[in-house]
Amino acid sequence: MAKKIDPAELPVEQKLKNLYQLQTTLSEIDKIKTLRGELPLEVQDLEDEVEGLKTRINKQEEDVETLTADIAAKHEKIKTAQEAIARYKQQLDAVKNNREFDMLNKEIEFQELEVQLQEKKINEAKKTIEERRASIESSTAIINERTEDLTAKRAELEDIVTETKAEEEKLREKSKSLELLIEPRLLGAFKRIRKNSRNGLGIVYVQRDACGGCFNKIPPQRQLDIRMHKKVIVCEYCGRILVDPELAGVKIEKPVEEKPKRRRAASSATSARRTTRKAAEEAAVPEAEA
Incomplete structure (x- = not known):
């Protein structure tokens, strides 16, 4: 049986090779993730938004149920107050002194105020119920829209994952094997x-x-x-x-060294010869005249 080599005992050169191979493998996995782009995040955001809207709708439906129960209780209070008003008014016919008369009138006035207060609260509750129901309807419409988007995004993501799943799993297995060779x-x-x-x-x-x-x-x-x-x-x-x-394992091409330009030197030599010839011709003119 072959002896298992301790990664720490490997030479530095081999350690760097293994590390660079691991980097190459992980970079390939990163490319696959880049191919998926922002789709996973978009899917997650849509799922969170739909879940949040559903939670909001459930809370608003609970509010509607609570408000409806409160309205029913307030109607009972109004009924009780109206019965008390009717009873106090009957007692007014049998009063014996002004004190009893004033006391009954105050009770009647108090119960009438109670009826008005409960009616006001009922109206406010009904208005709140209407707002909650409108919000539920709006949230439901948004959920339907987001659900359609989510279905399309999920299908698109699944297609990409299906295409790259085998390759990604192979690369991940390779990266795990390489990690075992690194201290x-x-x-x-x-x-x-x-x-x-x-x-x-x-x-x-x-x-x-x-x-x-x-x-x-x-x-x-x-x-x-x-x-x-x-x-x-x-x-x-x-x-x-x-x-x-x-x-x-990368081949770097060395830059090609440019050969020195000789044209300029040649043109300089030609110019020098022309200057020398011209000087010789000018020197020969006086001799001919003489």
């Missing part, structure tokens, strides 16, 4: 860097003497250390782990 401390640091980076890159290769994540220049000595693979080196600006392109 926990380094893996934890990589995940932390990746989480804090905007593009999800925790390890990048050097491009044109600069960090492939933040594109800040890397000093020559530091580039040499990166190519030596003796230790894990991070960018001093963005904190991403750095590897050289060769280790990452």
Whole structure:
């Protein structure tokens, strides 16, 4: 049986290779998520909105039931007050003195005010019930509209998930296998860097003497250390782990050096010859005249 290798005992070069392979796999998963776009969030928002509207409708329906019960109770109070008014008015015919007469009139007046108060509360309750029912109707219409949108969004999301599910599961299995080849401390640091980076890159290769994540220049000595693979080196600006392109399996084309232009030199030599010839001709003119 083969001995299981401890990831911590692997050479730095192999650690960086495994880490870069993991980054490549996770980037592929990120591309699949990008393909889905904002659909998962849109579906979640619509579900939350529909659920919130349903909760609101249930609360308003409970309010309507409570108000209806209150109206019935207030009608009972009005009935009781009216019965008391009728009774007090009958007692007025049998009063023996002004004191009893005044007391009965006050009771009648109090019960009449009670009837008016209860009628006012009933009207207010009826108005509130109308508002609640109008709100329920409006919320129901919105729920129907949002439900149609939600059904369409879910169908669209399911289609995309169905197309990419097998590939995503395969990539996730591969990433889990690669994580087992990386020591926990380094893996934890990589995940932390990746989480804090905007593009999800925790390890990048050097491009044109600069960090492939933040594109800040890397000093020559530091580039040499990166190519030596003796230790894990991070960018001093963005904190991403750095590897050289060769280790990452990336071929960088070297810029073609431009040949020095000779046309200008040739034209200068031609101009010099013309100047010399002209000077010689001018020198020969006086001799001919003499």
